[in-house]
Amino acid sequence: MSKVEVYVTYKKSILDPQGQAITAATQKLGYDEIKDIRVGKYFEIEVDATAEAAVSKVEEIAEKLLANPNMETYKVEVVD
Numbered sequence: 001m002s003k004v005e006v007y008v009t010y011k012k013s014i015l016d017p018q019g020q021a022i023t024a025a026t027q028k029l030g031y032d033e034i035k036d037i038r039v040g041k042y043f044e045i046e047v048d049a050t051a052e053a054a055v056s057k058v059e060e061i062a063e064k065l066l067a068n069p070n071m072e073t074y075k076v077e078v079v080d
Contacts, residue, residue, distance in 0.1 A: 001046060001047070001048055002046070002047050002049060002050065002051045002053075002054035002078055002079075002080070003044065003045070003046050003047075003078070003079040003080050004044075004045045004046075004047060004054050004055060004058045004076060004077065004078055004079065005042070005043070005044055005045075005076070005077045005078075005079055006042070006043040006045065006058060006062050006066055006074055006075070006076050006077075007040060007041075007042055007074065007075045007077075008040050008041040008042075008043070008062070008066055008067045008072050008073070008074045009038055009039075009040035009041075009072060009073060009074075010038060010039075010040070010071060010072055010073075011071060011072060011073055014071050014072075016038050016039055018039045019036070019037045019038045019039040020037075022037045022039065023035070023036055023037045040072075041066070043066060044079075045058055045061070051078045054078065055076055055078060058076050059076050062074045062076060
């Protein structure tokens with residue numbers, strides 16, 4: 001059994017209105033050093049396979065289902 005984490009974020013070239021709203025809110029609260037916040041998605045997936053096989057399967061899932069390849073990038077990491 002392998003636990004895999006997937007982080008999905010907008011590509012740098014894609015506008016992130018939710019991230020911009022949060023950035024503006026932090027600055028209104030006085031956190032002027034905060035210059036940019038990007039919002040994304042996080043998934044924890046347990047796979048009944050070796051770490052190598054789990055990464056391969058989860059990358060397929062991320063490409064087909066979890067991330068929009070036109071707008072988003074993803075990173076897959078094995079936790080244990």
